[in-house]
Amino acid sequence: MPTFVYMTRCDGCGHCVDICPSDIMHIDKTYRRAYNIEPNMCWECYSCVKACPQHAIDVRGYADFAPLGHSVRVDRDEEKGTIAWRIKFRNGTEKDFLSPITTKPWGQAIPQLAEVPGPSQEMRDSQLLYNEPKYIRMDDGGLHTLETNGLKMKKGVYY
Amino acid sequence: MPTFVYMTRCDGCGHCVDICPSDIMHIDKTYRRAYNIEPNMCWECYSCVKACPQHAIDVRGYADFAPLGHSVRVDRDEEKGTIAWRIKFRNGTEKDFLSPITTKPWGQAIPQLAEVPGPSQEMRDSQLLYNEPKYIRMDDGGLHTLETNGLKMKKGVYY
Amino acid sequence: MAYKTIVEDGIDILVVGAGLGGTGAAWEARFWGQDKKIVIAEKANIDRSGAVAQGLYAINCYMGTRWGENNPEDHVRYARIDLMGLVREDLLFDMARHVDSTVHQFEEWGLPIMRNPKTGTYLREGRWQIMIHGESYKPIVAEAAKKSADKVFNRICVTHLLMDDSKENRVAGAVGFNVRTGNYHVFKSKTVICGAGGASNIFKPRSVGEGSGRTWYAPWSSASAYGLMIEAGAKMTQMENRIVLARFKDGYGPVGAYFLHLKTYTQNGLGEEYESKWFPELQKMVGKEYLDPEASHLTHRPIPTCLRNHALISEVNAGRGPIHMVTMHAFQDPHLEEVGWENFLGMTVGQAVLWAATDVDPKYENPELTTSEPYVMGSHATCSGAWCSGPEDISPPEYFWGYNRMTTIEGLFGAGDAVGGTPHAFSSGSFTEGRLAAKAACKYIDDGKAEGIVVSDEQISRRRKEIYTPLEHYKIYRNEIVAGDVNPHYINPKQGLDRLQKLMDEYCGGVTVSYMTNEKLLHIGLKKLKILEEDLQSIAAKDIHELLRAWELKHRHRAAECVTQHTLFRKETRWPGYYYRGDAMKVDDENWHVLTVSRRDPNTGEYTMEKAPCYHLVGEDE
Amino acid sequence: MAYKTIVEDGIDILVVGAGLGGTGAAWEARFWGQDKKIVIAEKANIDRSGAVAQGLYAINCYMGTRWGENNPEDHVRYARIDLMGLVREDLLFDMARHVDSTVHQFEEWGLPIMRNPKTGTYLREGRWQIMIHGESYKPIVAEAAKKSADKVFNRICVTHLLMDDSKENRVAGAVGFNVRTGNYHVFKSKTVICGAGGASNIFKPRSVGEGSGRTWYAPWSSASAYGLMIEAGAKMTQMENRIVLARFKDGYGPVGAYFLHLKTYTQNGLGEEYESKWFPELQKMVGKEYLDPEASHLTHRPIPTCLRNHALISEVNAGRGPIHMVTMHAFQDPHLEEVGWENFLGMTVGQAVLWAATDVDPKYENPELTTSEPYVMGSHATCSGAWCSGPEDISPPEYFWGYNRMTTIEGLFGAGDAVGGTPHAFSSGSFTEGRLAAKAACKYIDDGKAEGIVVSDEQISRRRKEIYTPLEHYKIYRNEIVAGDVNPHYINPKQGLDRLQKLMDEYCGGVTVSYMTNEKLLHIGLKKLKILEEDLQSIAAKDIHELLRAWELKHRHRAAECVTQHTLFRKETRWPGYYYRGDAMKVDDENWHVLTVSRRDPNTGEYTMEKAPCYHLVGEDE
Ligand SMILES: Cc1cc2c(cc1C)N(S(=O)(=O)O)[C@@H]1C(=O)NC(=O)N=C1N2C[C@H](O)[C@H](O)[C@H](O)COP(=O)(O)OP(=O)(O)OC[C@H]1O[C@@H](n2cnc3c(N)ncnc32)[C@H](O)[C@@H]1O
Ligand SMILES: Cc1cc2c(cc1C)N(S(=O)(=O)O)[C@@H]1C(=O)NC(=O)N=C1N2C[C@H](O)[C@H](O)[C@H](O)COP(=O)(O)OP(=O)(O)OC[C@H]1O[C@@H](n2cnc3c(N)ncnc32)[C@H](O)[C@@H]1O
Ligand SMILES: Nc1ncnc2c1ncn2[C@@H]1O[C@H](COP(=O)(O)O)[C@@H](O)[C@H]1O
Ligand SMILES: Nc1ncnc2c1ncn2[C@@H]1O[C@H](COP(=O)(O)O)[C@@H](O)[C@H]1O
Ligand SMILES: Nc1ncnc2c1ncn2[C@@H]1O[C@H](COP(=O)(O)O)[C@@H](O)[C@H]1O
Ligand code: SF4
Ligand code: SF4
Ligand code: SF4
Ligand code: SF4
Ligand code: NA
Secondary structure, three states: OOEEEEOOOOOOOOHHHHHOOOOOEEEOOOOOOEEEOOHHHOOOOOHHHHHOOOOOEEEOOOOOOOOOOOEEEEEEEOOOOEEEEEEEOOOOOEEEEEEEOOOOOOOOOOOOHHHOOOOOHHHHHOOOOOOOOOOOOOOOOOOOOOOOOOEEEEEOOOO | OOEEEEOOOOOOOOHHHHHOOOOOEEEOOOOOOEEEOOHHHOOOOOHHHHHOOOOOEEEOOOOOOOOOOOEEEEEEEOOOOEEEEEEEOOOOOEEEEEEEOOOOOOOOOOOOHHHOOOOOHHHHHOOOOOOOOOOOOOOOOOOOOOOOOOEEEEEOOOO | OOOOEEEEEEEEEEEEOOOHHHHHHHHHHHHHOOOOOEEEEOOOOHHHOOOOOOOEEEEOOOOOHHHOOOOHHHHHHHHHHHOOOOOOHHHHHHHHHHHHHHHHHHHHHOOOEOEOOOOOOEOEOOOOOEEEEEOOHHHHHHHHHHHHOOEEEOOEEEEEEEEOOOOOOEEEEEEEEEOOOOOEEEEEEEEEEEOOOOEOOOOOOOOOHHHHHOOOOOOOOEOHHHHHHHHHOOOEEOOOOOEOOEEEOOOOOOOHHHHHHOOOEEEOOOOOOOHHHHHHHHHHHHOOOOOOHHHHHHHOOOOOHHHHHHHHHHHHHOOOOOEEEEOOOHHHOHHHHHHHHHHHHOOOHHHHHHHHHOOOOOOOOOOEEEEOOOEEOOOOOOOOEEOOOOOOOOOOHHHOOOOOOEOOOEOEEEOHHHEOOOOOOHHHHHHHHHHHHHHHHHHHHHOOOOOOOOOOHHHHHHHHHHHHHHHHHHHHHHOOEOOOOOEOOEEOHHHHHHHHHHHHHHHOOOHHHOOEEOHHHHHHHHHHHHHHHHHHOOEOOOOHHHHHHHHHHHHHHHHHHHHHHHHHHOOOOOOOOOOEEOOOOOOOHHHHOEEEEEEEOOOOOOEEEEEEEOEEEEEOOO | OOOOEEEEEEEEEEEEOOOHHHHHHHHHHHHHOOOOOEEEEOOOOHHHOOOOOOOEEEEOOOOOHHHOOOOHHHHHHHHHHHOOOOOOHHHHHHHHHHHHHHHHHHHHHOOOEOEOOOOOOEOEOOOOOEEEEEOOHHHHHHHHHHHHOOEEEOOEEEEEEEEOOOOOOEEEEEEEEEOOOOOEEEEEEEEEEEOOOOEOOOOOOOOOHHHHHOOOOOOOOEOHHHHHHHHHOOOEEOOOOOEOOEEEOOOOOOOHHHHHHOOOEEEOOOOOOOHHHHHHHHHHHHOOOOOOHHHHHHHOOOOOHHHHHHHHHHHHHOOOOOEEEEOOOHHHOHHHHHHHHHHHHOOOHHHHHHHHHOOOOOOOOOOEEEEOOOEEOOOOOOOOEEOOOOOOOOOOHHHOOOOOOEOOOEOEEEOHHHEOOOOOOHHHHHHHHHHHHHHHHHHHHHOOOOOOOOOOHHHHHHHHHHHHHHHHHHHHHHOOEOOOOOEOOEEOHHHHHHHHHHHHHHHOOOHHHOOEEOHHHHHHHHHHHHHHHHHHOOEOOOOHHHHHHHHHHHHHHHHHHHHHHHHHHOOOOOOOOOOEEOOOOOOOHHHHOEEEEEEEOOOOOOEEEEEEEOEEEEEOOO
16 A cells, blocks of 8 residues: 555645655655655555645555555644544445554653763663663562572573 | 667667567657667567667566576578577676578468469368368378277267 | 547458467468458567567477378377366367378478488477477468468457347457557457467466566467457356466476477486376376376376476475476587577577576586466467367367357357367467368358348447546546556556456465465455456556556456356366365366356356366277 | 765764664663763654554563563563574573563653553553554654754665774774765764664565565565674574564554454364364474473463464465454454554554455454565564673673673674564564663773774775765666666666565575475575675666665675575574475474574675574573
């Protein structure tokens, strides 16, 4: 289901070009609008579809196994923190789905590590990562090690 | 090994376009010279190569299994009634072959059937074809039939 | 559209497709129809059209009766056992008794046939095969056809047969378009001889991308003979009997000259002979009647082609590939080395190119073999095609309805791949069949069977509209999208072909599934073919060349559907090595020693399947 | 060429590829390297790059230690048996003991993790998998990486690592080009963390034409992690251990949520359970130690993924396909139906599109399953990747050389798919590995190991020349021909990819040969890879986008070569269902209960293969 771009909707803003992981959304020189230059490298990941402010991009199933006449439309809203899908079958059946995409205002809950207190030498010498052991266990117990867990590494054939 | 056309040799005469069984040798609008518009439908049949008066067409092995660096050139001569091949391996080895393509001056040995005496009613009612039974046996014997050959057609399972 | 409509009227014999069958028909027709109007409508240029465009290095069907080599019935028995019992023996006997006359003619016309210097007879490759310098085989037979035809229309892709509007089930000509001018061509004719050839590219090929042009049968073998006739409602036979060929890997160079003349042989990856190892298991599948290696050895009865494939496939599946052709011995003889190379230069140049590209010199290295994707045709070791009447002096009643090689549609004849039940006809047999059909067509006309044909304007304009729909479709919807080939309203011919090949491969026994299928898979395949048919209504062509591809695809699709219907019908594995019905892995002579016959109703699209009895040629007192 | 050279100097930590591993590395690096210069060089846009671009619906590696669900060693045992005994248990234990901390962080950042309404714990899909609304998984981790990095260079295709010219075998940064501007980018760095991901498209895909973008792993997973590291001379491990995945047919939608949460199950074309039927035969191949269905049943020890594949493949080969996933029961429950659909919308939209297109509603029809073409990666049920040092408190001497996740090249670290021996890390484990590598890289610098690095101008300009050669090649030779992509002097990237995929498929165990290979075939494969490598010197790129494809292909080619070398080395069939060595069809613990380690000499191109001991995590007194 590679993407295609509706001629009358695209305004050539380039958001799709900016986001496509496959580098295949390019701006057509003649029409100054976007199109998929290499459909056989399109993963139908919908990154461009979600990013297009004009809803100008759609997808039609890969011709080598998907018949015509379906559609899967999406609306992703970072403000609302939701994504809405509308699936239309070849036979006309429709299904709608709505999911959250985040539980927090976008990006704000991630700390800036340059601003947190740096690690002590002891911590550097330990096996702990940032904010551990806090995150490892409910009981705030320490990191699992071979010793704490009564284990050793042994050569040979074990199953 | 689809065909390609050397830019400096082709004069756009169209012989290749005229002969290609796959309808894939076309004249490029910009350069007014021929090229293969659909290599994946090229059978490397060499019909166009043989037909090109400029030796402008060559073939390079299908990219999906033939490495670069070889060539198979041909010269077909209806006057002489021969075809000459030169094979060049990737490693430089060369092999030449020469074969006849006809034993008669081109086309002249084929009769014009509108001019031969038409068949008799008897012949029409028989199973014979044009010029038969002459061509069927050395001894000019008649056509084989179930009767002459002691046979019959029988329903059932035979091996 | 600005395309002109060009009507050719008053034709007596229209030859649709002038390959080996069609050129034979056109040539011979002039003899029996001295004053008749004979016209050829050909997709390409008849000088280099069809399967023989690049030439052939052997004529694989020649009796040599004049030298006492074989009688026609010997060939029938050969074809019968090779095809696991099921062939049209009336048609085969008829072809075999005439084929030598065809070959002798070829020689007279200038085709260089090699001679055995000692005996003076044709140089034998094998019992049935003779060796030729056949690079110009096709130009030579085309020359003959041109001598006989009133008009040759090259570059006409015939899309549909015309049907008589006054009499049910009678042909009235054909229509198509010129792939260069785009013009609409209408051929009104009393009879049609369909020689539009067999089918490559119905199943997913082993090759990919650029290489997918490297098929064994030519990429332009577009199943048109089947597509045209099935659409018109002709009965078809043995369409399940698709063929898989052992071929040199990648280049798909034929192996006949190697096995038979060069006496090369195969071995597995370990250097072992492997074929016989599979015979005991195979014998359990097919019965001793069809595989009896000892008897074969003694009597030179062949091991059926499909069973040899089976051994190769099984050995590879067992992890002992690759299979090699041992050429290193034979190639020490300079004569055989030359034959080995010229064999390919004469009919599969690509194999020579490949060896040059990969530095494979068969003198010093044994090249790899593989089994091809399946092909649908009717003149090699396989016999898919139309259900035709045989000759009156041979055919039993079930096989005879008046005119030799006439299909179940009145006035519509076939030759070569178009005709079912006649394997091992090859180039010479196909040409011969064309000759037989031409004589019969003249008789049909002379008998007054073609009187009063009416072709309505409605039919002509309906077909015209249908033909150009893909161009219209493109025009209308192209600009809805910015650029590219992804469009919600249409698919293009290449996309449709990819879909067809993939589904046939996966559900109908292609290479990816090691030729395996079963009832469940076939039903799914049919469902997908139906949906594809709907999408083919929405196919788009951006120019006339793509329009050609669109119609080739439609013909391929229809043939594929018929193949799938037949494969579903025959509940046995008759030809292990061609395909396997996983749910019926044995030969079942009790129920299936019959020919399968289908008819697609042109109005409803429904198929009706029947079993037709299999008649054998036996001694008078048997 | 007019492209600029842009040098970024003085980098401490260069993250090459910011997928799940790379974002973890960049994020964590800031904590341990508060003043260090952290730079990301990424081929795409890190907001939607890598395998998780379209999201994930599950986090497949989570212990739940805080809820007493699993200890790290439980996961090690799981991964060990699933991989038929051979994993890096030090790395796995280390990853497992940290992974929960990663996941809890994700939740804090806003990633919606589903909860079990009764227990309040994360909603389990299976023992190791938890369910998420993960459409924005990648944008969220990218946000974290951006918070930590000094600079993010998007759209840089990294082509080579830079090596220290003053000290053998020490990394010094990386180079690449911007796929939009074409500019040459030089990153001089004390350490490099390679997170450039796994590989799709090394083997011929089942899909054709347009559909070949529909791979399970993303088409942009270009084997760059392997290509970069192998080229630089890093040792690799378990590269033979490519993975084949059971997937919904055509759409390649994952099955985990279906099997584990929806409790759907498979059946053959006849509606039968088939898996267990194959166990007796399988047990003979692999030994009871690796397959003991009864014990598995009692202890919830998994049936290894490859062995489940084997049953599916064998059943299909036996002619009892297609395999169906029985969804019709589960989908009667509206919650499960919703999960079933959202599972795909969240990570494989194409599967939903396909069902819509084919009118497959799993509530009323059981969809088909198939096994995919092989993929090469290191974080699913497979563990190809670089041979890395483990953590000092766990690793035995053979597995430890100073810095956690450091490859055998000094200063070069890996994370995620790049690291060998750590299967079942998935997204969360990969991110965790990135964090571990970042901490170790900081330590490496702080320990003074990166002092005195020299990068010569010669090295920089040599790489520059190399990078643009395909563009030069195109310019020089393009006009020798009239038009089109057939040129005697070059192949384009798509043509090269087709060649690579076809040969890997046929000689190294792809789908067309039902995953079968053997020594002979592998040797031929290596020969063809070598010739392809020569032709890759002549690859042409008509624009910068094709230049990207050219370099992706070169990375894929190098990885494919390494896979083939490893497959040749391991003379056993360790993972039936992933691939078969036809000449050694059994597990051979006596000789092959070892990890395979390769090194390609960057100067000669020769591979050296060794066996490394396999250490297992056992009880203190065992
Ligand atoms: C491709 C190929 C074929 C053979 C071989 C090797 C190779 C590489 N081998 S070996 O493997 O055994 O080595 C043979 C061999 O050596 N010796 C031999 O006698 N025969 C061999 N064949 C088989 C014969 O060629 C074959 O039996 C005959 O050609 C069959 O004759 P016919 O049924 O007439 O098919 P055709 O392909 O020749 O002609 C079809 C014509 O129809 C045209 N056409 C098709 N669609 C049309 C449309 N829609 N409208 C108008 N015209 C439309 C075509 O253009 C063509 O002209
Ligand atoms: C594609 C996919 C993947 C998964 C799943 C379903 C599907 C459909 N499933 S399920 O099937 O089990 O259902 C999983 C699931 O549900 N849960 C889970 O946790 N993980 C799943 N994965 C696996 C994980 O995604 C995987 O384990 C991790 O992503 C691996 O992380 P990492 O090793 O970092 O790889 P990456 O692809 O994320 O990132 C690679 C980055 O490198 C960039 N890159 C690549 N080459 C580069 C170059 N030359 N220069 C510069 N940059 C260059 C990439 O752009 C990317 O950013
Ligand atoms: N129910 C829905 N689910 C998802 N997206 C929707 C829905 N309704 C409208 N949209 C969005 O609105 C755009 C325009 O819709 P349409 O009119 O279907 O092309 C689509 O591209 C969607 O992104
Ligand atoms: N191994 C073989 N044994 C007998 N006949 C063969 C063999 N291989 C090819 N032939 C015949 O040789 C001719 C050309 O075959 P091919 O080259 O395979 O198309 C056909 O008549 C085949 O039936
Ligand atoms: N049938 C199964 N039994 C056990 N685990 C499975 C099964 N199928 C998938 N999984 C696991 O579920 C997760 C996702 O699998 P998949 O969707 O196949 O990528 C991985 O951890 C798999 O190992
Ligand atoms: S994001 Fe949408 S509007 Fe902008 S260029 Fe792409 S298709 Fe056009
Ligand atoms: S769907 Fe994904 S891969 Fe396809 S064009 Fe859009 S962003 Fe690129
Ligand atoms: S036949 Fe030769 S010279 Fe004439 S157009 Fe074709 S390539 Fe050019
Ligand atoms: S080699 Fe044959 S198929 Fe290819 S372009 Fe020339 S004539 Fe056409
Ligand atoms: Na890993």
